[in-house]
Amino acid sequence: MMNIASLDFGYGRSKLFDHLDLRLEGCRAYGLLGLNGAGKTSLLKLMAGALVPSSGTITAFGRVPAKREATGLADTAFVPEDPWLPPVKVDDYLARYAVFRPAFDYARFEALRRDFALVEDKSLQKLSYGQRKKFALAAALASGSRSILLDEPTNGLDIPSKMQFRKALAESIAPERVIVVSTHQVRDLESLIDPVLILDKGRLAFELGSDEMAQHLATARVSSLEGMQVVHAERDALGWNALVATSDAVGASSPPELRSADLEMVFNAALADGGRLKAAVAGQELGPYSEDSTAGRN
Amino acid sequence: MNAKTLERRFSMERVALLVRNRIHEEAPAVGIVAAIVLVNNLLSLWRTRQAFFNTPRFHGGAWIATIIVGGLFIAGSAFKSMHDGKTGTEWILLPATPLEKYAAAFLDIVVAFPIAASLGGIAMSAVLALIGRALGGAGGDLWLPLNVGSLEAWAYYAIAAAVFLAGSASFRKIPILKTVGVASVFGLVAVGLLMAGAWALFGGKNGTTMHTGHFIGDLNFDGSMVSERAQSAVRFLFDIARYAILPAFAILFGMAKVIEKEGRDEVQ
Numbered sequence: 001m002m003n004i005a006s007l008d009f010g011y012g013r014s015k016l017f018d019h020l021d022l023r024l025e026g027c028r029a030y031g032l033l034g035l036n037g038a039g040k041t042s043l044l045k046l047m048a049g050a051l052v053p054s055s056g057t058i059t060a061f062g063r064v065p066a067k068r069e070a071t072g073l074a075d076t077a078f079v080p081e082d083p084w085l086p087p088v089k090v091d092d093y094l095a096r097y098a099v100f101r102p103a104f105d106y107a108r109f110e111a112l113r114r115d116f117a118l119v120e121d122k123s124l125q126k127l128s129y130g131q132r133k134k135f136a137l138a139a140a141l142a143s144g145s146r147s148i149l150l151d152e153p154t155n156g157l158d159i160p161s162k163m164q165f166r167k168a169l170a171e172s173i174a175p176e177r178v179i180v181v182s183t184h185q186v187r188d189l190e191s192l193i194d195p196v197l198i199l200d201k202g203r204l205a206f207e208l209g210s211d212e213m214a215q216h217l218a219t220a221r222v223s224s225l226e227g228m229q230v231v232h233a234e235r236d237a238l239g240w241n242a243l244v245a246t247s248d249a250v251g252a253s254s255p256p257e258l259r260s261a262d263l264e265m266v267f268n269a270a271l272a273d274g275g276r277l278k279a280a281v282a283g284q285e286l287g288p289y290s291e292d293s294t295a296g297r298n
Numbered sequence: 299m300n301a302k303t304l305e306r307r308f309s310m311e312r313v314a315l316l317v318r319n320r321i322h323e324e325a326p327a328v329g330i331v332a333a334i335v336l337v338n339n340l341l342s343l344w345r346t347r348q349a350f351f352n353t354p355r356f357h358g359g360a361w362i363a364t365i366i367v368g369g370l371f372i373a374g375s376a377f378k379s380m381h382d383g384k385t386g387t388e389w390i391l392l393p394a395t396p397l398e399k400y401a402a403a404f405l406d407i408v409v410a411f412p413i414a415a416s417l418g419g420i421a422m423s424a425v426l427a428l429i430g431r432a433l434g435g436a437g438g439d440l441w442l443p444l445n446v447g448s449l450e451a452w453a454y455y456a457i458a459a460a461v462f463l464a465g466s467a468s469f470r471k472i473p474i475l476k477t478v479g480v481a482s483v484f485g486l487v488a489v490g491l492l493m494a495g496a497w498a499l500f501g502g503k504n505g506t507t508m509h510t511g512h513f514i515g516d517l518n519f520d521g522s523m524v525s526e527r528a529q530s531a532v533r534f535l536f537d538i539a540r541y542a543i544l545p546a547f548a549i550l551f552g553m554a555k556v557i558e559k560e561g562r563d564e565v566q
Contacts, residue, residue: 011562050387050561068557070312071304074393084384086323096319100312100393102301 001026002047002147002178007056009039009046016042018202019056026146027175031193032182033267038199040182041081044149047180048078060147060178074101077140081152085124085132093124093139103144112138115164130156137165141172148172148179154188162188186263196263198270206270208281216281217261218246228256230289231280232269243269245280304393308401312394316402317410324372324411331368332418335361339426343433349426351419352438359446365415366455369407373462374474376403380559381470387561396557403463404549408456416443457540460548467555492536 002024009017016039024030034040045051046058049065049072058065063072088096090113098104113120116134119127124135133156140148153169154162169192173179181193195209217231223239233242243265246258269277276286303309339349351361379385380399392399423441431437465477 045387045561048387048391050390052558052560068390068396069307070309070393070395070398073391074304076391078387078391080384080387082384084388088322092322096315096322097392099299099315102299102304 001176002060003058004047005057007046007058008054009042009051009056010054016202020203022197022204022207024178024180026177027173028195029169029173029179029181029189029193031186031189031196031263032180032199033184033186033196033263033270034182034199035271039202040199041151043199044078044151044180044182047147048076048149049073050078070100074103075145076147076149077143077145078149079133079136079140079151079153081155082129083132083136085127085135087123087125089123090118090120090135098139098143101143101145105142105144109138109142112142112168115168116161130158130161133157134161134165137168141168146177148177150179150181152183152185153181154183154185166192186267190263193263196266198267200271200274205274206277208266212281213261213266216246216283217266218244218258219260219262219265220244220256220258222256225289228289229280229286231276231286232265232273233289234265234268241265243277245286308395308397312398313402313405316394316399317406320376320402320406321410321414324406328368328411328415331364332422335364336422336426339422340429343426343430343435347433347435348430348438349423351423351426351441352430354439361419361441362443362446362451365412365419366451366458368415369411369455370458370462371474372411373403373407373459374466374477376407376463377466377556378473380467380556386559390559390561396559397553400463400467400553400556404460407459407463412452412455419443453541457545457548460545460552464548464552464555467552467559488539492532 002022004020004022004024007017007020007022008015020043032040032043042051046053047060047065049068052066060072061075063069063075065072065076086093086097094104094106094109098106098109113135116138118135118138119131124132127135133153137150137153140150153165157165166189169179169181169189181189183189183193186193186196195207195212197204198206198208220228220242221239222228222242225233225240225242228242229245231243231245233240235241241262243261244258266277276289279286299309299311299315303311335351339351342348342350379389382389389399394402419441420443423438427437427440461481462474462477465480466473469476
């Protein structure tokens with residue numbers, strides 16, 4: 001549905017993506033994770049057609065976004081982290097901008113507007129950051145587009161709105177739709193994003209599905225890391241919060257209580273202990289864990 | 299718009315929607331200018347029983363000049379949203395092709411704005427005449443654009459608008475001043491080259507000179523030329539340059555700039 005092949009892109013002389021390959025299927029909400037500056041927003045813009053690859057190709061539903069054909073643009077909804085909205089009221093916005101999207105679902109927009117408790121009779125530009133964000137998300141989810149690209153969608157949302165957003169996003173998942181969500185707030189969307197794409201050094205470092213994680217990884221709170229195959233561990237006041245290879249943890253002398261793999265831990269593991277994470281996911285035995293490895297880039 | 303329209307590579311329906319949106323966006327600023335002119339005229343009515351809008355002096359082209367300056371100002375900032383860090387991405391991703399977005403700006407400035415401003419001028423003139431008569435004055439003459447404007451003036455305006463649109467598409471900051479600067483330099487160089495060429499071909503011996511009134515004005519010859527035919531040839535080349543090459547270059551350049559624009563966040 002969306003295919004990225006040998007993508008090169010950068011700003012000036014600094015290269016952001018170096019032969020990035022990625023294939024995205026429908027019926028999923030992909031979580032795009034990466035450090036600040038890893039290129040998450042740029043990748044979303046490349047997928048949308050706002051940026052043009054230096055080399056390589058991106059195709060979305062058989063179209064090249066960079067060509068900016070009206071069909072492709074109408075089939076794509078991109079919500080930036082801080083969305084800009086014109087100085088018009090909701091009805092004028094629909095009349096002037098939604099009209100460019102024949103698949104726009106006005107009934108769904110109305111429903112989302114109610115769910116998000118959007119202010120009605122006010123210029124969109126005068127809305128608070130959270131209100132603007134909710135409006136942009138509602139418009140994107142009602143756009144009827146098959147590519148929905150959301151950059152940090154939960155930033156600025158209040159707690160009830162986050163819940164509404166999760167519900168709305170879950171309802172938007174469809175076989176003929178690719179949803180990509182870039183986020184640092186993984187816990188907001190932990191139950192929704194699957195698989196997780198982790199960008200590092202211009203490449204796709206990991207693509208991990210929830211099944212894969214459930215099968216191979218778990219999080220455990222332990223006082224000692226001894227006797228466990230630890231993928232990654234973070235020390236805190238109470239001991240260790242460890243991401244462990246599931247089979248090994250069960251076989252430990254005193255099995256800790258296992259929780260499903262915490263996405264933040266997985267992300268940190270990907271960056272600090274990438275080799276161990278790869279081995280764990282492949283079901284390979286891990287060597288002894290050294291505390292020093294936690295003093296990596298994080 | 300429907301799915302069938304969406305499939306078209308170029309849709310006049312989308313262009314019309316874009317023009318409508320541009321008019322909505324420009325309306326407040328144009329309205330303020332019109333309101334200022336109206337208030338000034340009402341003051342003039344109150345003092346002299348006649349609005350200066352309806353005087354022969356004003357009919358000399360002041361409102362036409364206002365339309366032209368206003369139109370070129372709008373042209374000079376037509377792609378401001380495209381360059382802005384926040385609005386740029388929204389602008390680029392609005393479902394219409396870059397060509398349609400450029401066409402909409404061109405049609406808005408070259409066709410819609412002069413027509414709307416002219417109709418506004420007629421309406422204002424009529425209202426002021428009625429008020430003037432109601433106050434016991436003469437009311438003055440009704441302002442009609444065709445009495446003061448001409449097709450040729452509109453053509454010059456369209457060419458200049460294309461140049462300013464190209465400037466707006468190229469320059470992110472102070473596009474109007476930069477366009478004026480670049481156009482002046484190009485104009486001077488072009489006229490210099492033309493005059494040097496003409497002097498080399500026809501001048502010297504017969505002391506021929508030639509000059510232009512302004513960058514798209516008439517080409518005048520003073521002194522004796524080698525032949526009428528040579529003069530006609532130079533005039534023909536000059537007309538080709540100003541009526542065909544200049545607008546074609548400006549339009550294609552402006553379009554290319556809109557097509558290649560990217561939604562980058564960092565300072566460019």
